[in-house]
Amino acid sequence: TQLLEQSPQFLSIQEGENLTVYCNSSSVFSSLQWYRQEPGEGPVLLVTVVTGGEVKKLKRLTFQFGDARKDSSLHITAAQPGDTGLYLCAGPHKAAGNKLTFGGGTRVLVKP
Amino acid sequence: ETGVTQTPRHLVMGMTNKKSLKCEQHLGHNAMYWYKQSAKKPLELMFVYSLEERVENNSVPSRFSPECPNSSHLFLHLHTLQPEDSALYLCASSQGDRFYNSPLHFGNGTRLTVT
Numbered sequence: 145t146q147l148l149e150q151s152p153q154f155l156s157i158q159e160g161e162n163l164t165v166y167c168n169s170s171s172v173f174s175s176l177q178w179y180r181q182e183p184g185e186g187p188v189l190l191v192t193v194v195t196g197g198e199v200k201k202l203k204r205l206t207f208q209f210g211d212a213r214k215d216s217s218l219h220i221t222a223a224q225p226g227d228t229g230l231y232l233c234a235g236p237h238k239a240a241g242n243k244l245t246f247g248g249g250t251r252v253l254v255k256p
Numbered sequence: 257e258t259g260v261t262q263t264p265r266h267l268v269m270g271m272t273n274k275k276s277l278k279c280e281q282h283l284g285h286n287a288m289y290w291y292k293q294s295a296k297k298p299l300e301l302m303f304v305y306s307l308e309e310r311v312e313n314n315s316v317p318s319r320f321s322p323e324c325p326n327s328s329h330l331f332l333h334l335h336t337l338q339p340e341d342s343a344l345y346l347c348a349s350s351q352g353d354r355f356y357n358s359p360l361h362f363g364n365g366t367r368l369t370v371t
Contacts, residue, residue, distance in 0.1 A: 146298060177359060186260070186346050186362030187299075232299070236357045243312070244360065246299040 147171060147237050148247035156253040160222055165250040167233035168215045174236060176216045177244070178207055181230040190218075223254045259283050262347050262363035269337065270371055277332040277366045279347030286351055288330040289360065290322060293344040305330060337370045344368070 151166045167176065175194045179187035191200050193209035193216060200207045204227075206219040220227055234246045260281045269275050281288060290302040304312035305324040319341075321333040330347055344365045350358035 148298075175357060179360075184364065186348070186364045187360070188362070189359045192359060234299075242357075243301055243304075244357070248296070248298045 146248060147239060147245045148233055148235065150231075150233060150247035150250050152250060153248065154251045154253075156255065157223055159224055159254055159256050162219065162221050163223055163252065164217055164219045165231050165252070166215065166217050167247050169235075170214065171237060171239070172213050174213070176209060176213075176233055176235040178216070178218055179232040179234065181232060181249075182228070187230075187232055220252075223252075225254050225256050228252060228254050259361050260347055260349055260363035262345075262366050264366055265364065266367045266369075268369045268371060269334070271337060271339070273337075274333070274335040276334065277345055277347075277368075279330040279332075279363055281328055281330075281347075281349040281361070283349055283361060284351070285349035285361070286327060287349060287358070288324060288327075289348040289350070290330065290332050291346040291348060291362075293346055293365070299346070303332075334368075337368075339370050342368055342370045 149168045157163055177192045178190045180190055181187040191207050196213045197211045198209045204221045208217050230249045230251050232246055232249045234244050236242045237245045263278045287306045289304050292300045292302055302316045303322040308324050319336050323331040344367050346365045347363045348360040350360050352358040
């Protein structure tokens with residue numbers, strides 16, 4: 145069982161549609177980070193959420209940290225082909241010695 | 257120069273070969289990491305160096321040997337690998353005292369294939 149479960153594992157949508165991906169845990173995290181990894185590249189940090197209930201916006205991307213700090217979501221409005229990639233959530237967890245633990249990722253494909 | 261540079265981008269090696277992966281960071285960070293990314297598995301932390309001192313060896317087999325000669329360079333020496341070691345190896349760096357919480361800056365990885 146992974147400390148951070150991401151769902152869905154794969155999502156294919158048409159350009160212009162909206163999508164939401166989820167990052168869930170049974171444990172409390174002090175913070176969560178979201179990364180996007182495009183094909184052939186390394187992950188790039190998108191945002192860090194720290195406070196329970198926090199909402200952060202990055203252009204068409206909206207990130208929310210759950211009130212209990214056990215889950216987070218990423219919502220993309222009017223997706224574009226450039227949003228295609230692997231979305232990863234990560235957070236420090238005591239069970240892992242406070243090392244940054246990654247979820248399995250959600251692979252998003254936005255078709256033109 | 258990009259923030260974190262990894263070479264080579266692709267590597268094919270036999271099980272008896274010895275090779276090295278190189279990582280260089282131009283961000284002035286004080287911590288560097290090796291991660292392994294396999295298909296359908298979460299990113300796995302292999303090694304962490306903070307101020308050139310290894311602070312984490314995450315139960316990695318001895319056929320992987322890291323080296324950090326200074327705060328800007330990190331190597332991963334490989335020998336007698338197994339086919340299951342085929343994966344994308346990512347180097348990352350970060351800055352801060354609580355480096356486990358700090359955002360990571362990744363390189364573009366080395367795609368390793370062991371034949």
